[in-house]
Amino acid sequence: MNNIKRVGVIGGGQLAWMMAGAAKALGVELVIQTPHATDPAVAFAAFTIFAPVDDSAATAELATRCDAIAFENEFINLVALMPLQEQGVLFRPRLEALAPLLDKYDQRCYLRDLGLPVPKFVALEEWGSGGVGERGSGGEYPISFPAVLKVRRHGYDGQGTFIIKDREALEATLQGLGHTPVLLEEFIPFERELAVIAARSSAGEMALYPVVETQQEEQVCRRVLVPAELDPAVTGQIEAIAHTLLNSLQAVGVFGIELFLTPTGKVLVNEIAPRTHNSGHFTLDASYTSQFEQHLRAVCDLPLGNPALKCDAAVMVNLLGYEYSHNDYLAKRQQLAQLPNSHVHWYGKSESRPGRKLGHVTVLLDGATKSEAQAVAQTLESIWYGSRSVR
Numbered sequence: 001m002n003n004i005k006r007v008g009v010i011g012g013g014q015l016a017w018m019m020a021g022a023a024k025a026l027g028v029e030l031v032i033q034t035p036h037a038t039d040p041a042v043a044f045a046a047f048t049i050f051a052p053v054d055d056s057a058a059t060a061e062l063a064t065r066c067d068a069i070a071f072e073n074e075f076i077n078l079v080a081l082m083p084l085q086e087q088g089v090l091f092r093p094r095l096e097a098l099a100p101l102l103d104k105y106d107q108r109c110y111l112r113d114l115g116l117p118v119p120k121f122v123a124l125e126e127w128g129s130g131g132v133g134e135r136g137s138g139g140e141y142p143i144s145f146p147a148v149l150k151v152r153r154h155g156y157d158g159q160g161t162f163i164i165k166d167r168e169a170l171e172a173t174l175q176g177l178g179h180t181p182v183l184l185e186e187f188i189p190f191e192r193e194l195a196v197i198a199a200r201s202s203a204g205e206m207a208l209y210p211v212v213e214t215q216q217e218e219q220v221c222r223r224v225l226v227p228a229e230l231d232p233a234v235t236g237q238i239e240a241i242a243h244t245l246l247n248s249l250q251a252v253g254v255f256g257i258e259l260f261l262t263p264t265g266k267v268l269v270n271e272i273a274p275r276t277h278n279s280g281h282f283t284l285d286a287s288y289t290s291q292f293e294q295h296l297r298a299v300c301d302l303p304l305g306n307p308a309l310k311c312d313a314a315v316m317v318n319l320l321g322y323e324y325s326h327n328d329y330l331a332k333r334q335q336l337a338q339l340p341n342s343h344v345h346w347y348g349k350s351e352s353r354p355g356r357k358l359g360h361v362t363v364l365l366d367g368a369t370k371s372e373a374q375a376v377a378q379t380l381e382s383i384w385y386g387s388r389s390v391r
């Protein structure tokens with residue numbers, strides 16, 4: 001008999017909004033901590049505490065209104081939350097599982113120390129009078145160009161990730177960032193980007209969704225092809241990575257794992273999201289158990305659901321803003337919904353901005369090849385964007 005009936009969620013964006021549908025089906029109430037009344041999940045929450053997600057006093061209040069606290073983003077103040085956990089507040093996952101992941105440099109170190117494959121990386125000294133150099137060294141870069149510079153915290157959707165072609169570009173970018181802590185890593189000329197959603201229960205049970213191919217443009221996810229066409233050995237490697245990682249973290253809940261596949265068939269971990277993830281949105285329509293339901297099942301100590309696909313294949317396309325507007329794009333949404341087997345999800349954001357995730361569409365496919373899936377994505381995108389570009 002589980003006693004977790006009210007779940008607090010830190011964050012009220014589209015991930016919390018999509019969790020709300022699953023919560024209703026499971027008979028679980030959501031209480032949300034989010035700053036704005038217009039945030040997508042607010043209208044569906046039993047109660048909302050209007051506060052920034054890193055406001056730990058607000059989280060203390062949240063804790064009085066729920067049985068366990070989950071996260072929809074990682075822009076939290078972990079140190080300030082620790083006393084709450086010590087007083088008995090149940091965070092799922094536990095704060096210890098989040099601690100190595102919130103900072104991209106710490107995350108890379110954690111993965112490397114676990115023996116998982118990651119790109120070569122180094123933390124850089126902040127920009128200062130002495131110039132730029134590897135921490136503790138005389139200023140030589142251990143990473144050759146092109147390289148990738150990443151802001152260590154608070155990056156998302158490619159904000160804070162810069163592809164750097166040479167030393168001058170590096171120094172200019174660092175100067176623009178001021179004193180923000182960064183890491184530099186090797187540029188991986190990947191053949192494809194992949195992702196997997198993995199869930200773990202408090203009893204250590206695991207459920208893995210099919211590995212998918214994600215396609216990014218300007219560092220932002222544009223579309224996801226499900227499942228990825230892969231050599232079984234590669235799939236096996238990815239599943240082993242997911243097991244090692246979630247067991248080592250003693251994770252509870254759903255985690256998104258982003259990966260690079262190199263032209264020689266090597267798998268490298270790019271990034272871990274300790275929560276539901278954009279690469280798993282297809283599960284709402286294409287899987288027996290959505291990632292949102294799965295997350296709540298793990299958080300509430302319910303048995304994990306079946307992560308298998310209920311169709312042969314699927315394609316998910318993000319609907320990104322391409323202008324500043326208050327338009328609700330109803331005509332376009334209706335056009336997208338008319339395509340066979342399409343499922344349109346509209347997050348109800350009151351304002352559109354270039355690059356902002358406004359919704360997504362998933363089309364279920366009958367044994368389609370990759371080129372057919374790609375053609376469906378192109379049809380969806382030409383309805384949504386026309387000839388416009390996102391940024």
Ligand code: ADP
Nearest residue numbers: 148155156157158159161186187188216219271
């Ligand atoms: P965010 O946290 O903002 O999503 P990521 O670190 O996942 O940032 O990077 C976003 C995208 O940038 C990746 O999906 C990939 O396309 C590109 N990218 C990131 N790191 C590298 C790398 N080391 N080599 C090549 N491309 C990279």
